[in-house]
């Protein structure tokens with residue numbers, strides 16, 4: 718006899734398309750999009766690092782300004798770190814953690830995503 722899944726208390730997540738997988742390149746150009754964030758529209762972005770897609774609010778941990786130095790360009794010249802164009806804070810592309818500079822331990826806000834069937838989706842609570 719089939720059983721019902723246990724109630725985990727966690728709302729199911731609804732995937733919302735962000736972009737095709739091909740829109741972001743390893744250590745290179747990212748894709749900008751907007752999300753609902755605490756009742757307002759906020760800038761966000763998705764990048765690819767070591768083969769995996771990662772998404773964050775486009776908001777520096779130092780001052781809440783957008784990071785990209787050209788639209789969609791978030792990596793530094795080494796292509797290993799995300800860099801804030803304003804004062805040069807460095808972030809880990811895989812976690813959004815502050816690695817140095819004026820972010821002083823304040824990392825990026827991680828957005829839940831999944832990548833499947835050639836597309837990247839934002840996972841939104843129902």
Ligand code: FES
Nearest residue numbers: 777779801804806
């Ligand atoms: S605003 Fe990003 S490092 Fe200052």
